[in-house]
Amino acid sequence: xxxxxxxxxxxxxxxxxxxxxxxxxxxxxxxxxxxxxxxxxxxxxxxxxxxxxxxxxxxxxxxxxxxxxxxxxxxxxxxxxxxxxxxxxxxxxxxxxxxxxxxxxxxxx
Numbered sequence: 001x002x003x004x005x006x007x008x009x010x011x012x013x014x015x016x017x018x019x020x021x022x023x024x025x026x027x028x029x030x031x032x033x034x035x036x037x038x039x040x041x042x043x044x045x046x047x048x049x050x051x052x053x054x055x056x057x058x059x060x061x062x063x064x065x066x067x068x069x070x071x072x073x074x075x076x077x078x079x080x081x082x083x084x085x086x087x088x089x090x091x092x093x094x095x096x097x098x099x100x101x102x103x104x105x106x107x108x109x
Contacts, residue, residue, distance in 0.1 A: 044086065047074065050095045051085035059083040062099055069098045 051062050062085045066073045071091050076084040087095045
């Protein structure tokens with residue numbers, strides 16, 4: 001019983017082909033461009049910023065308040081000290097009411 005070098009070469013070749021195919025299949029379809037757009041002209045898709053360039057504590061307090069009122073929201077970090085609070089476009093008016101404090105309590109619906 002001896003060591004067969006041919007089997008080792010075939011196994012290494014098959015492994016190399018699998019690695020190349022997996023890198024191609026799982027590579028991003030678009031190149032990463034860095035940070036997403038921010039500001040009033042940013043394309044956020046279905047989301048709208050209800051708090052812009054606010055400190056982290058203020059955005060997290062707003063997120064907790066909106067979540068308590070049943071609104072789905074997300075936080076986006078713009079830079080080291082500023083964040084955006086994002087909601088879906090159809091929920092923007094209600095989210096602004098809640099954040100301004102003019103919305104009725106959640107239990108009084």
